[in-house]
Amino acid sequence: MKNAQKLVAPLLEAAQSAGATRGFVAPARWAARASEEIVAVDNTHKQAQSVISVPSRLLMGPGPANAHPRVLNAQALPLLGHMHPPFLHIMDEMSEGLRYALQTKSKYTLMISGTGHAGMEAAIANLVEPGDKVLVGNAGIWGERVGILSRRYNADVVEIKCPTGETFSYADLKKAVETHKPKVLFLCQGESSTGTHQSLAGVGELCRANGTLLLVDTVCSLGGVPLFADAWGVDCIYSGSQKCLSGPPGAAPFFMSERAMEKLAKRKTPPATYNLDLNLIGDYWGWWNKRSYHHTGPVSTFYAMREALQIVAEEGLEPMWARHQEMHHRLWDGLRSLGLKPFVEKEEHRLITVNTIKVPEGVDWAKVVKHAMDEYSLEIAGGLGPTAGKVWRIGIMGFNAKPQNVDLVIDAFRAGLKQQGKL
Amino acid sequence: MKNAQKLVAPLLEAAQSAGATRGFVAPARWAARASEEIVAVDNTHKQAQSVISVPSRLLMGPGPANAHPRVLNAQALPLLGHMHPPFLHIMDEMSEGLRYALQTKSKYTLMISGTGHAGMEAAIANLVEPGDKVLVGNAGIWGERVGILSRRYNADVVEIKCPTGETFSYADLKKAVETHKPKVLFLCQGESSTGTHQSLAGVGELCRANGTLLLVDTVCSLGGVPLFADAWGVDCIYSGSQKCLSGPPGAAPFFMSERAMEKLAKRKTPPATYNLDLNLIGDYWGWWNKRSYHHTGPVSTFYAMREALQIVAEEGLEPMWARHQEMHHRLWDGLRSLGLKPFVEKEEHRLITVNTIKVPEGVDWAKVVKHAMDEYSLEIAGGLGPTAGKVWRIGIMGFNAKPQNVDLVIDAFRAGLKQQGKL
Numbered sequence: 001m002k003n004a005q006k007l008v009a010p011l012l013e014a015a016q017s018a019g020a021t022r023g024f025v026a027p028a029r030w031a032a033r034a035s036e037e038i039v040a041v042d043n044t045h046k047q048a049q050s051v052i053s054v055p056s057r058l059l060m061g062p063g064p065a066n067a068h069p070r071v072l073n074a075q076a077l078p079l080l081g082h083m084h085p086p087f088l089h090i091m092d093e094m095s096e097g098l099r100y101a102l103q104t105k106s107k108y109t110l111m112i113s114g115t116g117h118a119g120m121e122a123a124i125a126n127l128v129e130p131g132d133k134v135l136v137g138n139a140g141i142w143g144e145r146v147g148i149l150s151r152r153y154n155a156d157v158v159e160i161k162c163p164t165g166e167t168f169s170y171a172d173l174k175k176a177v178e179t180h181k182p183k184v185l186f187l188c189q190g191e192s193s194t195g196t197h198q199s200l201a202g203v204g205e206l207c208r209a210n211g212t213l214l215l216v217d218t219v220c221s222l223g224g225v226p227l228f229a230d231a232w233g234v235d236c237i238y239s240g241s242q243k244c245l246s247g248p249p250g251a252a253p254f255f256m257s258e259r260a261m262e263k264l265a266k267r268k269t270p271p272a273t274y275n276l277d278l279n280l281i282g283d284y285w286g287w288w289n290k291r292s293y294h295h296t297g298p299v300s301t302f303y304a305m306r307e308a309l310q311i312v313a314e315e316g317l318e319p320m321w322a323r324h325q326e327m328h329h330r331l332w333d334g335l336r337s338l339g340l341k342p343f344v345e346k347e348e349h350r351l352i353t354v355n356t357i358k359v360p361e362g363v364d365w366a367k368v369v370k371h372a373m374d375e376y377s378l379e380i381a382g383g384l385g386p387t388a389g390k391v392w393r394i395g396i397m398g399f400n401a402k403p404q405n406v407d408l409v410i411d412a413f414r415a416g417l418k419q420q421g422k423l
Numbered sequence: 424m425k426n427a428q429k430l431v432a433p434l435l436e437a438a439q440s441a442g443a444t445r446g447f448v449a450p451a452r453w454a455a456r457a458s459e460e461i462v463a464v465d466n467t468h469k470q471a472q473s474v475i476s477v478p479s480r481l482l483m484g485p486g487p488a489n490a491h492p493r494v495l496n497a498q499a500l501p502l503l504g505h506m507h508p509p510f511l512h513i514m515d516e517m518s519e520g521l522r523y524a525l526q527t528k529s530k531y532t533l534m535i536s537g538t539g540h541a542g543m544e545a546a547i548a549n550l551v552e553p554g555d556k557v558l559v560g561n562a563g564i565w566g567e568r569v570g571i572l573s574r575r576y577n578a579d580v581v582e583i584k585c586p587t588g589e590t591f592s593y594a595d596l597k598k599a600v601e602t603h604k605p606k607v608l609f610l611c612q613g614e615s616s617t618g619t620h621q622s623l624a625g626v627g628e629l630c631r632a633n634g635t636l637l638l639v640d641t642v643c644s645l646g647g648v649p650l651f652a653d654a655w656g657v658d659c660i661y662s663g664s665q666k667c668l669s670g671p672p673g674a675a676p677f678f679m680s681e682r683a684m685e686k687l688a689k690r691k692t693p694p695a696t697y698n699l700d701l702n703l704i705g706d707y708w709g710w711w712n713k714r715s716y717h718h719t720g721p722v723s724t725f726y727a728m729r730e731a732l733q734i735v736a737e738e739g740l741e742p743m744w745a746r747h748q749e750m751h752h753r754l755w756d757g758l759r760s761l762g763l764k765p766f767v768e769k770e771e772h773r774l775i776t777v778n779t780i781k782v783p784e785g786v787d788w789a790k791v792v793k794h795a796m797d798e799y800s801l802e803i804a805g806g807l808g809p810t811a812g813k814v815w816r817i818g819i820m821g822f823n824a825k826p827q828n829v830d831l832v833i834d835a836f837r838a839g840l841k842q843q844g845k846l
Contacts, residue, residue: 041739042528045519045520045522046523047516048736052733057504064722075495075723086476093470113541117717121697149698152693152696242502250536272695272696273544274544275699295538296486300495300673301671307475310472316469
């Protein structure tokens with residue numbers, strides 16, 4: 001190796017002459033080919049001692065929201081082995097906590113070791129075989145992304161679209177499902193790019209009647225709005241940890257119905273991804289009453305999510321939904337008093353967890369965002385995808401969904417608009 | 424939906440009669456089809472208040488090792504947004520910390536948002552196009568797994584094997600590379616299932632001469648033994664956070680050389696995985712001097728890894744390697760005094776970070792493991808894959824590689840063998 005020959009090993013020589021105690025001592029086998037193996041350590045990229053800088057911010061955008069302090073602190077607990085019984089017990093507690101949060105009796109709940117995107121990919125990779133028809137309800141960037149992702153797994157993707165800021169009616173969905181008879185229908189319950197809430201009323205039944213599996217993205221809605229996985233006939237759900245569940249990003253709540261599991265069992269080919277193969281991950285989570293090593297679960301993140309789900313159970317779903325709804329109304333009472341209007345015209349399409357606010361004519365939206373961050377250390381977000389430049393987005397999610405935070409958001413809008421002479 | 428009709432909504436009725444303040448109030452649009460959408464919350468899986476149970480354990484198996492307390496505590500810091508400049512700065516600090524730890528000047532370092540397995544899959548998914556020949560050095564379960572994983576990505580896999588407890592000689596590798604002219608050669612530097620250390624001497628040059636990219640697994644070796652990514656001509660590396668780097672599992676150190684990046688740029692098809700597509704992830708990490716949203720990085724885990732890499736820089740690579748080596752010798756001085764012998768016969772094949780110890784004739788290995796856990800709250804591991812039932816495995820890794828821990832392991836072996844009347 002040319003580079004190595006030039007560098008030759010002062011490290012090795014120094015260590016050999018110094019004797020055994022300090023300094024790295026290359027074993028004899030390396031000395032024989034030292035010019036190839038041991039070169040001098042390059043300190044160019046060695047960083048000086050410095051303290052991690054994490055300013056305190058109130059995250060009222062589309063997520064992450066601030067995690068519950070009890071959840072964050074659980075991550076400071078000492079690590080356990082990923083196959084130790086006390087850790088497996090914590091995994092069981094999460095499976096059970098998910099059953100409650102998702103309102104299912106299904107045995108098949110778990111946390112994907114990754115963020116919401118990993119959950120999305122796990123769903124598609126496992127439910128879809130090459131050539132399967134997937135009907136994607138594209139109401140914003142999440143539907144769009146599921147379309148892109150599904151094509152990579154060689155799905156036959158059919159997309160339906162609705163106007164930005166609206167959702168699919170039952171009639172839209174009925175027509176599309178009956179026309180295409182897809183293997184999988186994808187819908188996003190809370191489309192955070194537009195601030196819309198897709199109703200699932202009757203959709204599960206429709207899917208069952210047409211041999212279709214119903215896959216639902218609940219990343220920014222789970223815990224904030226009602227969801228009844230079993231009663232609504234949903235077959236697969238993925239979600240996010242860092243939204244209404246008040247956890248850190250890095251684990252994706254996941255659920256499969258019995259019907260979805262039948263499809264998985266009948267696959268002719270394994271999923272292209274090994275890392276997200278539910279046959280293997282499910283075995284780690286005890287879906288088949290044993291435990292096999294597949295990967296090392298993110299221990300600290302799982303501690304956090306165990307706490308997050310425990311907190312959901314402690315508060316209870318109904319009070320949690322009510323709290324999110326109340327804060328959504330409180331937000332809009334305030335915003336309306338400033339003359340601001342919802343981007344989503346019709347109340348029946350409006351999502352309460354991620355709120356989209358029309359940027360009024362002549363207002364510099366980015367300046368309001370910057371002002372909130374500079375003056376209040378408060379995150380207000382702009383639009384994304386189809387709403388970029390048209391809206392602000394305010395999250396009412398989890399631990400952050402409380403009066404003092406909502407009021408601060410309203411104050412920040414008031415001050416931001418005043419600064420531009422718009423109030 | 425039949426289920427839903429039976430359940431009808433006491434929740435909805437209660438809320439409606441109670442008025443607006445507490446209790447979830449279904450919007451008017453739901454009332455119209457309440458029997459479909461709002462059903463009673465089922466509390467079967469609602470867990471009673473309970474405290475998370477995390478016993479304190481010394482993890483001296485093949486990993487995870489105990490994380491550094493400073494690293495664990497960084498996870499309790501408040502969340503930042505995944506696109507906030509202070510968070511992007513923390514990502515930059517990690518990229519730089521990886522350059523030092525991996526000894527590279529490459530711009531292309533980052534943390535994969537997942538465990539070591541996600542790193543393995545990212546490497547294969549991005550380096551390999553369908554039909555590409557991949558030469559896999561299978562010296563234990565990691566090589567085997569890379570073979571399985573590569574086949575899922577439609578690689579043309581050629582496996583070479585070596586006897587369990589040995590490694591590939593340069594001559595073996597030269598012959599195989601020159602015969603097969605693979606697009607990618609995979610080697611595992613530290614094969615934790617057998618306790619062997621694969622020398623990379625001359626392999627980078629060999630690969631360059633044959634148009635082959637060199638992919639190296641350093642999951643259990645990075646930080647414990649020398650590695651010089653640039654000088655040794657390595658093209659792609661993935662590693663683990665929870666071994667010698669003393670972090671929690673959930674982030675995989677990752678590196679690409681310029682040559683590997685050229686291959687990525689020339690792909691005719693995108694990788695099958697969207698979630699691990701380096702063209703997208705690299706953009707989030709600033710590889711092309713901008714920052715695009717791809718997924719939400721695991722914020723807390725990244726805080727942890729920023730600290731872990733800072734601690735590596737503070738200690739310095741040479742002292743770190745020396746410490747691991749010293750503790751390895753200390754371990755074997757103790758084990759030999761108990762009559763125990765290394766599973767890996769030849770010193771030149773032996774890994775210092777994961778040590779495999781032959782189970783002597785007539786000793787119940789599992790009883791020794793159980794005794795250590797019961798009496799010392801100490802993890803000693805058994806074998807895995809080709810070494811199952813034949814060895815114990817002891818990790819000398821990161822924060823755990825210190826005299827008091829090594830001495831406790833020796834004490835535990837002494838007591839465990841005495842318990843069986845073998846000492």
